Amino acid sequence: MIKVEVRLFAYFREGRGKKQVMELEEGTTILEVLEKLSIDKEEAKIVLLNGMDGPLDRELKDDDVLSLFPPVGGG
Amino acid sequence: MHGYMGKILRINLTEGTVKTEPLDLEVGQKYLGSRGFGVKVMMDEVPANVDPLSEENKFIIATGALTGAPVPTSGRYMVITKSPLTGTIAIANSGGHWGPNFKATGHDAIIFEGKSEKPVYIYIEDDKVEIRDASHIWGKKISEVTEILEKEDGKVKVLSIGPAGEKLSPIAAVMNDMDRAAGRGGVGAVMGSKNLKAVVVKGSNKVSLFDEERTKKVSQEKVKILREDPVAGGGLPSYGSAVLVNIINESGVLPVKNFQGSYTDKADLISGETMTEKHLVKKSACYRCPIACGRVVKLADGTVVGGPEYETVWSYGADCDVYDYDAINEANLLCNEYGLDTISAGATIAAAMELYQRGYIKDEDIAEDGLSLNWGDAEAIVGWTKKMGLREGFGDRLAEGSYILAEAYGAPELSMTVKKQELPAYDPRGVQGHGITYAVNNRGGCHIKGYMISPEILGYPEKLDRLSLEGKAAYAKTFHDLTAVIDSIGVCVFSTFGLGLSDYVDMYNAVCGDIYDDETLLEAGERIWNLEKLFNLREGIDSTHDKLPKRLLEEPVVDGPTEGHVHHLDKLLPEYYEVRGWDEKGIPTEETLERLGLEEYKEYLGLAK
CATH class of the missing domain: 1.10.569.10 (Aldehyde Ferredoxin Oxidoreductase Protein, subunit A, domain 2)
Structure with a gap:
């Protein structure tokens, strides 16, 4: 098992909180985490794995930090 | 004349005179209005190397062809002058309600000249334009000025400087509608240097539309896009x-x-x-x-x-x-x-x-x-x-x-x-393309005249690798030109969270006439950017000023996900100059000026060595 910190932002926090520490099977992908959280992959416009863009098929490692954002913008 | 009101006010504060001049429609269309118009006036009317806080500097407030027109985000106006902070062109944009209300007085722009002996403010109600004593509002804060002038003049919109502008702080803003700001470049100090406290407007004119039905249809379509966009209609x-x-x-x-x-x-x-x-x-x-x-x-x-x-x-x-x-x-x-x-x-x-x-x-x-x-x-x-x-x-x-x-x-x-x-709120060591915008921006350190954060972090209109250098110079150039278009037609840059170049062509043409297509409208933005560059070159702000603070080039980021990175301006800058059609010193070539219809400014290339 691995431990991954998932940080949620904007309306992704509704019903999910700001942060979840998830215990996952080794080999779990980012997409599978989205599914566990009931977040549509189309809605997850910005997915950061340890601060860098994370491809959805990427397998997570122990202590990874996943930051999930719906579409946001400003300036 | 459609889109444009066709009249410019020229107010000489030394003489205390107000003149109304016709807008040269050809110039209006070629430079779009607002930012483009103001830069052209600064170039043509203000001699080189004036002290920004002297009476030789001019202070221009200008609207775009779409300002006040019935299209989405058309509340913008621009302040254009020579900056007391940077010595470059100052182009400061603001929203709210003042801009469209000024345009409703029947004017596209005001060119302020000279310097008033005593504090004054300007009252504009359609064709009635008065230079009024401002001794009772001098020294007052923005909310006080706004309340006093609204009490005196009824349903008006107020643009004003606060104490910082009066006291010539080079980081002073011009404020309107209480809390909207034409913020950057110290434009408030230029207004203060002219003893000009406020501009109060009340207008009853409408923007004439080339095709009313089409404008309505185009507007509804663009509003729909913005409302359905997850950022413009959701996150923001x-x-x-x-x-x-x-x-x-x-x-x-x-x-x-x-x-x-x-x-x-x-x-x-x-x-x-x-x-x-x-x-x-x-x-x-x-x-x-x-x-x-x-x-x-x-x-x-x-x-x-x-x-x-x-x-x-x-x-x-x-x-x-x-x-x-x-x-x-x-x-x-x-x-x-x-x-x-x-x-x-x-x-x-x-x-x-x-x-x-x-x-x-x-x-x-x-x-x-x-x-x-x-x-x-x-x-x-x-x-x-x-x-x-x-x-x-x-x-x-x-x-x-x-x-x-x-x-x-x-x-x-x-x-x-x-x-x-x-510099604004993004460390360019982790967003390489955005660092180009910082370095080359004609008004100095600024994010908004080519917001590379959009593609590099937010994924608009597509996602780019934020640490990669590849293709970033060309991308930044396109963003710089597009933003010059958006500023100059009089709409908000946040509308780009949903709208693209063709949408602005649709809106401009419906309001003004079938003048532009995608290619030529973007080229108008390029023309404006190049004219600003020429202004800066004329003022001695050449490409040795296109740089970033040493920390961002030499000290790697010490913490967080971008740790270890510096900005690679040395690799990006030559590529930017090249895609711009400028020489290796960052000076536009004669061919570039000819291509953009800027032949009349060739003389300034000789000054920029």
């Missing part, structure tokens, strides 16, 4: 621009402590989510804006005021290591009241804190002010802002901006500026 109205705090921080490009750090674990305390949860009273919208990104917040004492933008939350927040929303809201209010640019004001306090940290500023320098320059002192950011607005004590030094301050202490490298203007 829900959380305001401060929704960026967390994403920029999670990406490791949120500058902390004057760019000494690039990440903080306290960011959520000052995020858009937290503002919404704890401080937001309601949203606010500019004229004809379906986005409504504006915030109205409650201060600690319950007072309800205009809330801060992302940039302000950063400059007073993470940049000063302050994570106290009440203090940030209060500092933002003081900037609005005294008429200060929130980016430069907050970032200058941050620079002063680093100068203090490193022992340049001594305790005795600030002993009489009763305020600290310690990182994270929430009380201090509020106190210093007030002193900057009034130019009291050490606040007088801070009101000069961070470059003059840091240089006076022998440490100009601690001023995080480009062309002496404070």
